[in-house]
Amino acid sequence: MQNTNKKFSLTQFKLFLDILVLILFVAINIPGTTGIPNHEWISFIFALPFLIHLTLNWKWIVSVFSRLFQKLPGETRFNQIWDSVLFLLMIFVSFSGAVLSESVLPALGIHLEIDLFWRTLHTGMANLLMLMFGVHLTMHWKWIVSNFRRYVLQAS
Amino acid sequence: MNFIKEYILPALAILLVAAILMFGYQFLADASWGEGIRASAASTPPEVGPAPTNISEFLTAFATSTVRMTILIGLPFTITSAVLKRTQKQK
16 A cells, blocks of 8 residues: 555656656747746756656666667667667757856856857757657657646646 | 665766766867867857847747747657557557
8 A cells, every 4th residue: 555655656756747847848948038047047957857857767767778689569669769869869968058058157166168069069959859859758648648637637 | 775776876877877978978079070060150140149138029039939849849749649649540
């Protein structure tokens, strides 16, 4: 019984975390509206829920990667490859954004010389990241909708 | 102990992989083709301008952002949904 409650609350936590990740992701990707300083601060804040999102899905990551060369269902294999590329891209965009920082890092006393190399790649890769994120969202849409109905709509 | 094993260690592992990747990405900037990108970036104005200062600028920026987000996230979402539905029907 105790175990069921634990699982129940963890799923709820995952759902609310994913909603937060989605909201922050959208907010990050509208720098024309928020302005660059807010874009940077939201991006730095985003790092924490993103890390928790990955940590909470660690079991899935390990189970899928431990069967890297074994036969997997098509959808699982697709998610494995897609999510890996998404992770690589997310780290790239985060890193290239961090080294371009004009507000957050200077506010923290870190002054980096801005390399234009990163600016071009940051913009291009961020657009690609959004396209890939759309697909990632679809692949997990069923889980999001069913848990949203269960924990948000039915609860209210 | 379980919490450390289930959450803290995975988080550290993810951070370690991210740090290694960042270290690798830094090499990209030093590669010879980096010069070409740097030169073209110098002659291109930044895509994002200053933040809106009044309500009409904000609404314009918000509308542009909404269209951009709809295309970049909504379009792949819709296409993948349609493909998924079709493949699940075939099964």
